[in-house]
Amino acid sequence: MSQLEEVAWFRAFARRLLLPDNYLTFDVETSGLSPENNYICGVGMGFVEGRKLVRVYEAFLDWTRCPDIDQDHLRAQLFQVQQAMARQGKPCHHTYEFLREHGQPPMRVLEECLAAIEKHEDGNGLFAGHNSCSFDVEFFQSHFHNWLRIPYRFPEDGMYDTGIAEKASQLADSTMLPRAGETLRAFFRRVASVRARGVKWALDVHCEAKYGISQKIGMSAEYAHRPAYDAAAVHHVVEAHRQRMLPPTKQTPLSELTQ
Numbered sequence: 001m002s003q004l005e006e007v008a009w010f011r012a013f014a015r016r017l018l019l020p021d022n023y024l025t026f027d028v029e030t031s032g033l034s035p036e037n038n039y040i041c042g043v044g045m046g047f048v049e050g051r052k053l054v055r056v057y058e059a060f061l062d063w064t065r066c067p068d069i070d071q072d073h074l075r076a077q078l079f080q081v082q083q084a085m086a087r088q089g090k091p092c093h094h095t096y097e098f099l100r101e102h103g104q105p106p107m108r109v110l111e112e113c114l115a116a117i118e119k120h121e122d123g124n125g126l127f128a129g130h131n132s133c134s135f136d137v138e139f140f141q142s143h144f145h146n147w148l149r150i151p152y153r154f155p156e157d158g159m160y161d162t163g164i165a166e167k168a169s170q171l172a173d174s175t176m177l178p179r180a181g182e183t184l185r186a187f188f189r190r191v192a193s194v195r196a197r198g199v200k201w202a203l204d205v206h207c208e209a210k211y212g213i214s215q216k217i218g219m220s221a222e223y224a225h226r227p228a229y230d231a232a233a234v235h236h237v238v239e240a241h242r243q244r245m246l247p248p249t250k251q252t253p254l255s256e257l258t259q
Contacts, residue, residue, distance in 0.1 A: 009169040009176070010244035016178045017160065019242045023048050023126040024116070027230035028136045029094045031063075031077040035142035038077060039063050041094040041103075043113055044227025046235045051242070053235045058228035059112070060094060062103025085225070090204065093226050107147060114144055114152060121155060128238050130203045130230065131163035133188040156183035162237040164188040166201035169244075203233055211240045 025046035032038030045057040063069055075096050082092040117140070120127070129136045137154050144152045168176040168191045176194075178187040200206040204224040207213060213233045214221040223229040 006169045007244045010165075010241060011247070012177055013165070013168075014245035017184060019160065019238060019245065020126050021049070021051050022123075023128050023160070023238065024120045025128045025231045025234040025238070026132070026136060026140075027129060027227045027234065028139050029225060029227050030139060031074065031081060031094075033135075035138040036146075039069075039074070039106075040110075040139050040143055041078070041099055042227040043109060044229070044231035045113070045116060046231040048235055048238075051239060053232060056228045056232055057112075057116070058226070058231075059109045060099055060103040061106040061109050062099050063106055064096060064100040064103070066106065091222060091225055110143055110148055113140070114148065114150065117154075118152070121158065125158070126160055127154060127158055128160045128162060128234050130207075130234050130237065131161065131192070131201075133159055133161045133164065133185050134192045137185075154185070156185045159185050159188065160238065161188040161192075162207075162234055162241065163201050163203065164191045165241060166207065166237075167191060167194075167196060167199055170199045170201070171196060203230060203237070207233065207237050211236055213237070 025048065027044045028040050029042035030038050030040055040061055041063070042060045043058070046053050047055040047057070063074055064071065078094070078096045078099075082095055085092040117127070137159065141153060144150045165188075171191075171194070176191055178184065182190075203213075204221070208221055208224070213236050214224075216236045217229065217232050219229060224233075
């Protein structure tokens, strides 16, 4: 895949979505992969105004003091996540002990998140996350419904998935663009389900190396998988994608796109 082909995909996608200057990024860290059986353990949100990251919110959820939760099962879930990430050489910040020491009451954190999300949606704002349409969004919706008893759903055309956009741009196939009448969320979920051997789009490896995220954030990449770090990282990926969507007269030279 050449840079010219990648840029061509982003310019074609821009006919469907022009990235706004203001948007909200988010990232969740969890105790597993199931929105119904696992828990959101950390949340990061990045508030972007005028294409600049003006504020980052981070909170960890202390499920260790919830009497309705089987603590042995929670410990086992978190230990499995820690082990799985360690096998990949990735740091895991949301251990059982960390949540107990630094976490906040889960209902309060969920209420704060829902309030921020609803306020942003009321302003017709765009949401952005990495692999979020099939993961973060599902966890938020499940937790808002199951724990707050509020059946919130993200807007079908209000979500930009930076991870799946990276994937689609590398495939450079006409089917990897939104179809007529297809919502953005449906498009990203469709592309997420496509098998793509050899295509990489991970935030902490692929995007870090491609866009120099840690340097732009001003923090060590060791903080990857902290929700605040990842929410900030999504912002920098969005802005890199924006440069690729610009018409040729306004576009950053290809040699500078990864700097």
